[in-house]
Amino acid sequence: MQIGIFGLPSSGQTTIFNALTRGHALTGAASAGQREANLATVNVPDGRVDRLSAMFKPRKTVYAQVQYLDVAGSVPGVAVEGTTFNRQVFSKLATADALLAIVRAFPDDDVFHPLGSVDAARDLRVLEDELLLWDLAMVEKRRERLKGELAKTSLPKIERETRVAEDSALARIQTALEAEQMVRSVDLTPDEEKQLRSFQFLSGKPLLVVVNLGEGQDLPPGLKARGPKTQVLGLRGAIEAEIAQLEGEDMQLFLQEYGIQEPGLNRVIRASYDLLGVQSFFTVGEDEVRAWTIPVGANAVEAAGAIHSDLARGFIRAEVIGYADLLAAGSEAAARTKGLLRLEGKTYIVKDGDIVHIRFNI
Numbered sequence: 001m002q003i004g005i006f007g008l009p010s011s012g013q014t015t016i017f018n019a020l021t022r023g024h025a026l027t028g029a030a031s032a033g034q035r036e037a038n039l040a041t042v043n044v045p046d047g048r049v050d051r052l053s054a055m056f057k058p059r060k061t062v063y064a065q066v067q068y069l070d071v072a073g074s075v076p077g078v079a080v081e082g083t084t085f086n087r088q089v090f091s092k093l094a095t096a097d098a099l100l101a102i103v104r105a106f107p108d109d110d111v112f113h114p115l116g117s118v119d120a121a122r123d124l125r126v127l128e129d130e131l132l133l134w135d136l137a138m139v140e141k142r143r144e145r146l147k148g149e150l151a152k153t154s155l156p157k158i159e160r161e162t163r164v165a166e167d168s169a170l171a172r173i174q175t176a177l178e179a180e181q182m183v184r185s186v187d188l189t190p191d192e193e194k195q196l197r198s199f200q201f202l203s204g205k206p207l208l209v210v211v212n213l214g215e216g217q218d219l220p221p222g223l224k225a226r227g228p229k230t231q232v233l234g235l236r237g238a239i240e241a242e243i244a245q246l247e248g249e250d251m252q253l254f255l256q257e258y259g260i261q262e263p264g265l266n267r268v269i270r271a272s273y274d275l276l277g278v279q280s281f282f283t284v285g286e287d288e289v290r291a292w293t294i295p296v297g298a299n300a301v302e303a304a305g306a307i308h309s310d311l312a313r314g315f316i317r318a319e320v321i322g323y324a325d326l327l328a329a330g331s332e333a334a335a336r337t338k339g340l341l342r343l344e345g346k347t348y349i350v351k352d353g354d355i356v357h358i359r360f361n362i
Protein backbone atom coordinates (compact mmCIF):
# COMPACT_ATOMS: atom_id res chain seq x y z
CA MET A 1 0.00 0.00 0.00
CA GLN A 2 1.69 3.15 -1.14
CA ILE A 3 0.67 6.74 -0.53
CA GLY A 4 2.13 9.40 -2.81
CA ILE A 5 2.80 12.82 -1.29
CA PHE A 6 2.54 15.83 -3.56
CA GLY A 7 2.10 19.57 -3.30
CA LEU A 8 3.39 22.94 -4.39
CA PRO A 9 7.13 23.47 -3.93
CA SER A 10 8.11 24.47 -0.38
CA SER A 11 4.70 23.58 1.06
CA GLY A 12 6.45 21.24 3.50
CA GLN A 13 6.05 17.90 1.72
CA THR A 14 9.39 16.54 2.83
CA THR A 15 9.01 18.02 6.33
CA ILE A 16 5.74 16.09 6.71
CA PHE A 17 7.22 12.99 5.07
CA ASN A 18 9.90 13.13 7.80
CA ALA A 19 7.24 13.57 10.48
CA LEU A 20 5.27 10.56 9.21
CA THR A 21 8.24 8.29 8.72
CA ARG A 22 10.56 9.60 11.46
CA GLY A 23 12.91 10.22 8.60
CA HIS A 24 15.79 12.57 7.97
CA ALA A 25 15.28 13.44 4.32
CA LEU A 26 16.72 16.80 3.29
CA THR A 27 14.29 19.74 3.34
CA GLY A 28 14.27 23.32 2.16
CA ALA A 29 17.30 24.69 0.35
CA ALA A 30 19.32 21.59 1.25
CA SER A 31 17.05 19.44 -0.95
CA ALA A 32 17.16 21.78 -3.95
CA GLY A 33 17.93 19.91 -7.14
CA GLN A 34 17.40 16.49 -5.54
CA ARG A 35 15.71 14.37 -8.16
CA GLU A 36 15.19 10.97 -6.61
CA ALA A 37 12.07 10.41 -4.52
CA ASN A 38 12.09 9.62 -0.80
CA LEU A 39 10.44 6.34 0.11
CA ALA A 40 9.80 4.90 3.57
CA THR A 41 7.61 2.27 5.22
CA VAL A 42 5.88 2.99 8.52
CA ASN A 43 3.87 1.01 11.03
CA VAL A 44 0.21 1.93 11.31
CA PRO A 45 -0.28 2.82 14.99
CA ASP A 46 -2.99 0.58 16.41
CA GLY A 47 -3.86 0.41 20.12
CA ARG A 48 -5.50 -2.98 19.55
CA VAL A 49 -2.19 -4.49 18.48
CA ASP A 50 -0.58 -3.00 21.60
CA ARG A 51 -3.25 -4.57 23.82
CA LEU A 52 -3.05 -7.97 22.10
CA SER A 53 0.70 -7.86 22.43
CA ALA A 54 0.35 -7.16 26.17
CA MET A 55 -2.04 -10.12 26.46
CA PHE A 56 0.02 -12.71 24.54
CA LYS A 57 3.54 -11.38 25.23
CA PRO A 58 4.73 -12.73 21.86
CA ARG A 59 8.32 -12.82 20.68
CA LYS A 60 7.37 -10.58 17.80
CA THR A 61 4.72 -7.91 17.24
CA VAL A 62 3.99 -6.82 13.70
CA TYR A 63 1.86 -3.81 12.81
CA ALA A 64 0.11 -3.12 9.53
CA GLN A 65 2.27 -1.00 7.26
CA VAL A 66 1.94 1.74 4.71
CA GLN A 67 4.56 3.22 2.48
CA TYR A 68 5.01 6.92 1.82
CA LEU A 69 6.53 8.31 -1.32
CA ASP A 70 7.77 11.91 -1.32
CA VAL A 71 8.35 13.09 -4.84
CA ALA A 72 11.12 15.55 -4.18
CA GLY A 73 12.14 18.38 -6.41
CA SER A 74 8.82 19.35 -7.96
CA VAL A 75 10.48 22.06 -10.01
CA PRO A 76 8.21 25.10 -10.31
CA GLY A 77 7.65 26.67 -13.68
CA VAL A 78 8.40 23.57 -15.73
CA ALA A 79 5.27 23.66 -17.83
CA VAL A 80 3.77 20.38 -19.02
CA GLU A 81 0.63 20.75 -21.09
CA GLY A 82 -0.16 24.00 -19.38
CA THR A 83 0.57 22.76 -15.88
CA THR A 84 3.21 23.98 -13.47
CA PHE A 85 4.18 20.45 -12.54
CA ASN A 86 7.09 18.50 -13.73
CA ARG A 87 5.98 15.51 -15.76
CA GLN A 88 8.43 13.22 -14.02
CA VAL A 89 7.00 14.11 -10.63
CA PHE A 90 3.42 13.31 -11.57
CA SER A 91 4.22 10.08 -13.37
CA LYS A 92 5.84 8.81 -10.14
CA LEU A 93 2.46 9.17 -8.41
CA ALA A 94 0.74 6.87 -10.91
CA THR A 95 1.46 3.66 -9.02
CA ALA A 96 0.41 5.01 -5.61
CA ASP A 97 -2.78 3.59 -4.06
CA ALA A 98 -3.76 6.95 -2.60
CA LEU A 99 -2.50 10.52 -2.66
CA LEU A 100 -1.62 12.88 0.15
CA ALA A 101 -1.73 16.53 -0.84
CA ILE A 102 0.23 18.94 1.31
CA VAL A 103 -1.24 22.43 1.42
CA ARG A 104 0.62 25.23 3.14
CA ALA A 105 -1.12 27.40 5.72
CA PHE A 106 1.91 28.36 7.84
CA PRO A 107 3.06 31.95 7.46
CA ASP A 108 6.81 32.44 7.16
CA ASP A 109 8.43 35.22 5.19
CA ASP A 110 11.62 33.22 4.97
CA VAL A 111 9.93 30.40 3.07
CA PHE A 112 9.15 31.24 -0.53
CA HIS A 113 5.66 30.53 -1.89
CA PRO A 114 5.56 29.79 -5.62
CA LEU A 115 2.22 31.58 -6.03
CA GLY A 116 3.33 34.65 -4.08
CA SER A 117 0.99 34.39 -1.08
CA VAL A 118 -0.25 31.88 1.47
CA ASP A 119 -3.79 30.73 0.63
CA ALA A 120 -4.60 27.12 1.50
CA ALA A 121 -7.98 26.95 -0.28
CA ARG A 122 -6.52 28.32 -3.51
CA ASP A 123 -3.58 25.93 -3.38
CA LEU A 124 -5.87 22.95 -2.87
CA ARG A 125 -7.88 24.06 -5.93
CA VAL A 126 -4.69 24.39 -7.95
CA LEU A 127 -3.52 20.92 -6.93
CA GLU A 128 -6.86 19.30 -7.69
CA ASP A 129 -6.92 21.03 -11.06
CA GLU A 130 -3.49 19.61 -11.81
CA LEU A 131 -4.79 16.10 -11.15
CA LEU A 132 -7.78 16.72 -13.41
CA LEU A 133 -5.68 18.12 -16.23
CA TRP A 134 -3.29 15.21 -16.03
CA ASP A 135 -6.14 12.71 -16.30
CA LEU A 136 -7.93 14.68 -18.99
CA ALA A 137 -4.85 14.72 -21.21
CA MET A 138 -4.68 10.93 -20.89
CA VAL A 139 -8.37 10.45 -21.70
CA GLU A 140 -8.23 12.71 -24.75
CA LYS A 141 -5.20 10.94 -26.12
CA ARG A 142 -6.73 7.50 -25.66
CA ARG A 143 -10.09 8.47 -27.16
CA GLU A 144 -8.35 9.93 -30.19
CA ARG A 145 -6.63 6.60 -30.68
CA LEU A 146 -9.80 4.61 -30.16
CA LYS A 147 -11.53 6.73 -32.75
CA GLY A 148 -8.89 5.78 -35.30
CA GLU A 149 -9.15 2.09 -34.45
CA LEU A 150 -12.94 2.06 -34.57
CA ALA A 151 -12.86 3.69 -38.02
CA LYS A 152 -11.20 0.59 -39.43
CA THR A 153 -13.79 -1.71 -40.98
CA SER A 154 -11.42 -4.68 -40.60
CA LEU A 155 -11.63 -4.59 -36.78
CA PRO A 156 -12.98 -7.97 -35.51
CA LYS A 157 -16.39 -7.76 -33.87
CA ILE A 158 -15.27 -8.78 -30.38
CA GLU A 159 -12.45 -6.22 -30.35
CA ARG A 160 -14.81 -3.57 -31.64
CA GLU A 161 -17.17 -4.28 -28.76
CA THR A 162 -14.51 -3.94 -26.06
CA ARG A 163 -13.30 -0.69 -27.61
CA VAL A 164 -16.81 0.71 -27.83
CA ALA A 165 -17.32 -0.15 -24.16
CA GLU A 166 -14.03 1.49 -23.21
CA ASP A 167 -14.83 4.61 -25.19
CA SER A 168 -18.24 4.93 -23.60
CA ALA A 169 -16.73 4.78 -20.09
CA LEU A 170 -14.01 7.23 -21.09
CA ALA A 171 -16.60 9.60 -22.54
CA ARG A 172 -18.34 9.74 -19.15
CA ILE A 173 -15.03 10.35 -17.45
CA GLN A 174 -14.18 13.10 -19.90
CA THR A 175 -17.52 14.82 -19.28
CA ALA A 176 -16.89 14.70 -15.54
CA LEU A 177 -13.34 16.00 -15.82
CA GLU A 178 -14.46 18.85 -18.08
CA ALA A 179 -17.00 19.75 -15.39
CA GLU A 180 -14.08 19.79 -12.92
CA GLN A 181 -15.17 16.61 -11.17
CA MET A 182 -12.72 13.95 -10.11
CA VAL A 183 -12.63 10.49 -11.70
CA ARG A 184 -13.48 9.29 -8.16
CA SER A 185 -16.95 10.85 -8.63
CA VAL A 186 -17.76 8.83 -11.74
CA ASP A 187 -19.88 5.70 -11.30
CA LEU A 188 -18.18 2.85 -13.08
CA THR A 189 -19.27 -0.76 -13.29
CA PRO A 190 -16.79 -3.34 -11.94
CA ASP A 191 -16.05 -4.34 -15.55
CA GLU A 192 -15.33 -0.76 -16.56
CA GLU A 193 -13.16 -0.26 -13.52
CA LYS A 194 -11.14 -3.30 -14.47
CA GLN A 195 -10.86 -2.17 -18.07
CA LEU A 196 -9.67 1.30 -17.09
CA ARG A 197 -7.40 0.32 -14.18
CA SER A 198 -4.23 0.62 -16.21
CA PHE A 199 -4.81 4.37 -16.69
CA GLN A 200 -4.06 4.85 -12.97
CA PHE A 201 -6.06 8.08 -12.96
CA LEU A 202 -4.66 10.46 -10.35
CA SER A 203 -8.05 12.02 -9.60
CA GLY A 204 -9.43 8.50 -9.21
CA LYS A 205 -7.25 7.80 -6.19
CA PRO A 206 -8.45 8.49 -2.64
CA LEU A 207 -7.11 11.87 -1.52
CA LEU A 208 -6.01 12.89 1.94
CA VAL A 209 -5.34 16.61 2.28
CA VAL A 210 -2.96 17.62 5.04
CA VAL A 211 -2.92 21.33 5.77
CA ASN A 212 0.53 22.29 7.03
CA LEU A 213 -0.26 24.60 9.95
CA GLY A 214 1.96 27.05 11.72
CA GLU A 215 2.29 27.14 15.50
CA GLY A 216 -1.04 28.07 17.12
CA GLN A 217 -2.91 27.90 13.80
CA ASP A 218 -6.15 25.95 13.41
CA LEU A 219 -7.51 24.22 10.35
CA PRO A 220 -9.05 26.93 8.10
CA PRO A 221 -12.83 26.38 8.26
CA GLY A 222 -14.67 25.32 5.12
CA LEU A 223 -11.66 23.78 3.45
CA LYS A 224 -12.98 20.81 1.52
CA ALA A 225 -11.66 18.52 -1.15
CA ARG A 226 -13.77 17.71 -4.22
CA GLY A 227 -15.70 14.46 -4.56
CA PRO A 228 -15.88 11.26 -2.51
CA LYS A 229 -13.02 9.40 -0.81
CA THR A 230 -11.37 12.50 0.57
CA GLN A 231 -10.49 13.82 3.98
CA VAL A 232 -8.90 17.04 5.24
CA LEU A 233 -6.65 17.10 8.31
CA GLY A 234 -4.47 19.75 9.89
CA LEU A 235 -0.92 19.05 11.01
CA ARG A 236 1.75 21.34 12.44
CA GLY A 237 4.44 20.04 10.14
CA ALA A 238 7.55 21.65 11.59
CA ILE A 239 6.68 20.74 15.19
CA GLU A 240 5.56 17.23 14.26
CA ALA A 241 8.81 16.63 12.40
CA GLU A 242 10.66 17.55 15.62
CA ILE A 243 8.42 15.34 17.78
CA ALA A 244 8.98 12.42 15.41
CA GLN A 245 12.69 12.51 16.20
CA LEU A 246 12.08 12.09 19.94
CA GLU A 247 11.83 8.85 21.88
CA GLY A 248 9.61 7.72 24.77
CA GLU A 249 9.72 10.12 27.70
CA ASP A 250 11.15 13.03 25.74
CA MET A 251 8.24 12.73 23.36
CA GLN A 252 5.69 12.70 26.20
CA LEU A 253 7.24 15.84 27.70
CA PHE A 254 7.22 17.62 24.37
CA LEU A 255 3.60 16.65 23.69
CA GLN A 256 2.57 17.94 27.14
CA GLU A 257 4.40 21.19 26.63
CA TYR A 258 2.54 21.86 23.40
CA GLY A 259 -0.77 20.49 24.68
CA ILE A 260 -0.86 17.80 21.99
CA GLN A 261 -2.89 14.65 22.82
CA GLU A 262 -1.03 12.28 20.55
CA PRO A 263 1.43 12.86 17.73
CA GLY A 264 -0.47 14.15 14.70
CA LEU A 265 1.36 11.69 12.56
CA ASN A 266 -0.66 8.88 14.18
CA ARG A 267 -3.87 10.57 13.04
CA VAL A 268 -2.56 11.09 9.53
CA ILE A 269 -1.25 7.55 9.17
CA ARG A 270 -4.54 6.07 10.41
CA ALA A 271 -6.57 8.36 8.12
CA SER A 272 -4.50 7.37 5.12
CA TYR A 273 -4.95 3.69 6.02
CA ASP A 274 -8.74 4.15 6.28
CA LEU A 275 -8.92 6.06 3.00
CA LEU A 276 -7.28 3.16 1.23
CA GLY A 277 -10.45 1.16 1.92
CA VAL A 278 -8.56 -1.44 3.91
CA GLN A 279 -8.85 -2.85 7.42
CA SER A 280 -6.89 -5.12 9.72
CA PHE A 281 -7.49 -8.54 11.15
CA PHE A 282 -5.15 -10.12 13.66
CA THR A 283 -3.37 -13.38 14.23
CA VAL A 284 -2.20 -14.05 17.77
CA GLY A 285 0.01 -16.47 19.64
CA GLU A 286 3.14 -16.81 21.75
CA ASP A 287 5.24 -16.50 18.68
CA GLU A 288 3.71 -13.51 17.04
CA VAL A 289 0.91 -10.98 17.27
CA ARG A 290 0.33 -9.55 13.86
CA ALA A 291 -1.98 -7.20 11.98
CA TRP A 292 -2.82 -8.16 8.40
CA THR A 293 -4.20 -5.79 5.79
CA ILE A 294 -7.22 -6.77 3.69
CA PRO A 295 -9.76 -4.78 1.66
CA VAL A 296 -12.98 -3.95 3.49
CA GLY A 297 -15.45 -6.68 2.47
CA ALA A 298 -12.87 -9.43 1.98
CA ASN A 299 -14.00 -12.95 2.91
CA ALA A 300 -12.27 -15.58 5.05
CA VAL A 301 -10.47 -17.20 2.11
CA GLU A 302 -9.12 -13.87 0.95
CA ALA A 303 -7.96 -13.15 4.49
CA ALA A 304 -6.23 -16.55 4.56
CA GLY A 305 -4.58 -15.66 1.26
CA ALA A 306 -3.20 -12.44 2.75
CA ILE A 307 -1.22 -14.63 5.17
CA HIS A 308 -0.11 -17.22 2.65
CA SER A 309 -1.50 -18.59 -0.62
CA ASP A 310 -1.31 -22.14 0.86
CA LEU A 311 -3.77 -21.13 3.56
CA ALA A 312 -6.25 -19.98 0.93
CA ARG A 313 -5.72 -23.09 -1.20
CA GLY A 314 -6.17 -25.55 1.65
CA PHE A 315 -8.72 -23.51 3.57
CA ILE A 316 -11.05 -25.56 5.78
CA ARG A 317 -12.44 -23.15 8.36
CA ALA A 318 -11.62 -19.94 10.14
CA GLU A 319 -11.78 -19.78 13.92
CA VAL A 320 -12.83 -16.24 14.72
CA ILE A 321 -13.08 -14.21 17.92
CA GLY A 322 -14.19 -10.59 17.79
CA TYR A 323 -11.64 -8.17 19.23
CA ALA A 324 -14.04 -6.81 21.86
CA ASP A 325 -15.07 -10.37 22.84
CA LEU A 326 -11.48 -11.42 23.39
CA LEU A 327 -10.72 -8.35 25.45
CA ALA A 328 -13.83 -8.83 27.58
CA ALA A 329 -13.03 -12.52 28.12
CA GLY A 330 -9.47 -11.69 29.10
CA SER A 331 -7.81 -14.63 27.36
CA GLU A 332 -8.24 -16.90 24.37
CA ALA A 333 -9.03 -19.87 26.65
CA ALA A 334 -11.72 -17.92 28.49
CA ALA A 335 -13.23 -16.78 25.17
CA ARG A 336 -13.37 -20.41 24.08
CA THR A 337 -15.10 -21.52 27.29
CA LYS A 338 -17.64 -18.75 26.97
CA GLY A 339 -18.44 -19.87 23.44
CA LEU A 340 -17.17 -16.63 21.92
CA LEU A 341 -15.05 -18.47 19.39
CA ARG A 342 -16.92 -19.06 16.14
CA LEU A 343 -16.22 -21.40 13.28
CA GLU A 344 -16.70 -19.60 10.00
CA GLY A 345 -16.67 -20.83 6.40
CA LYS A 346 -15.20 -19.52 3.17
CA THR A 347 -17.78 -16.82 2.53
CA TYR A 348 -17.60 -15.24 5.99
CA ILE A 349 -16.93 -11.50 5.60
CA VAL A 350 -14.05 -10.69 7.91
CA LYS A 351 -14.63 -7.76 10.25
CA ASP A 352 -12.15 -5.10 11.26
CA GLY A 353 -10.33 -6.33 14.36
CA ASP A 354 -11.30 -10.01 14.06
CA ILE A 355 -8.83 -12.39 15.64
CA VAL A 356 -8.52 -15.21 13.14
CA HIS A 357 -6.97 -18.63 13.12
CA ILE A 358 -7.10 -20.45 9.79
CA ARG A 359 -7.51 -24.22 9.75
CA PHE A 360 -6.18 -25.61 6.53
CA ASN A 361 -5.01 -28.78 4.89
CA ILE A 362 -2.78 -29.11 1.84
Ligand SMILES: Nc1nc2c(ncn2[C@@H]2O[C@H](COP(=O)(O)OP(=O)(O)OP(=O)(O)O)[C@@H](O)[C@H]2O)c(=O)[nH]1
Pocket residue numbers: 007008009010011012013014015016026027028029031032071072073074106107108111212213214236237238239
Ligand atom coordinates in the same frame (compact mmCIF):
# COMPACT_ATOMS: atom_id res chain seq x y z
N1 LIG B 1 7.55 27.89 9.69
C1 LIG B 1 7.38 26.71 9.14
N2 LIG B 1 8.23 26.32 8.21
C2 LIG B 1 8.04 25.10 7.64
C3 LIG B 1 6.98 24.25 8.01
N3 LIG B 1 7.04 23.14 7.26
C4 LIG B 1 8.11 23.29 6.45
N4 LIG B 1 8.71 24.48 6.68
C5 LIG B 1 9.92 25.01 6.01
O1 LIG B 1 9.63 25.21 4.64
C6 LIG B 1 10.76 24.90 3.82
C7 LIG B 1 10.38 23.89 2.77
O2 LIG B 1 10.06 22.68 3.42
P1 LIG B 1 10.17 21.28 2.65
O3 LIG B 1 9.62 20.26 3.56
O4 LIG B 1 11.53 21.07 2.11
O5 LIG B 1 9.17 21.56 1.46
P2 LIG B 1 8.84 20.66 0.18
O6 LIG B 1 7.39 20.83 -0.06
O7 LIG B 1 9.34 19.30 0.38
O8 LIG B 1 9.64 21.41 -0.94
P3 LIG B 1 10.20 20.85 -2.36
O9 LIG B 1 10.45 19.39 -2.20
O10 LIG B 1 11.43 21.64 -2.59
O11 LIG B 1 9.12 21.15 -3.35
C8 LIG B 1 11.83 24.40 4.78
O12 LIG B 1 12.72 25.44 5.04
C9 LIG B 1 11.05 24.00 6.02
O13 LIG B 1 11.84 24.12 7.18
C10 LIG B 1 6.09 24.71 9.02
O14 LIG B 1 5.13 24.01 9.43
N5 LIG B 1 6.33 25.93 9.56
Ligand SMILES: [Mg+2]
Pocket residue numbers: 013014015027028031071072073
Ligand atom coordinates in the same frame (compact mmCIF):
# COMPACT_ATOMS: atom_id res chain seq x y z
MG1 LIG C 1 10.71 18.13 -0.69
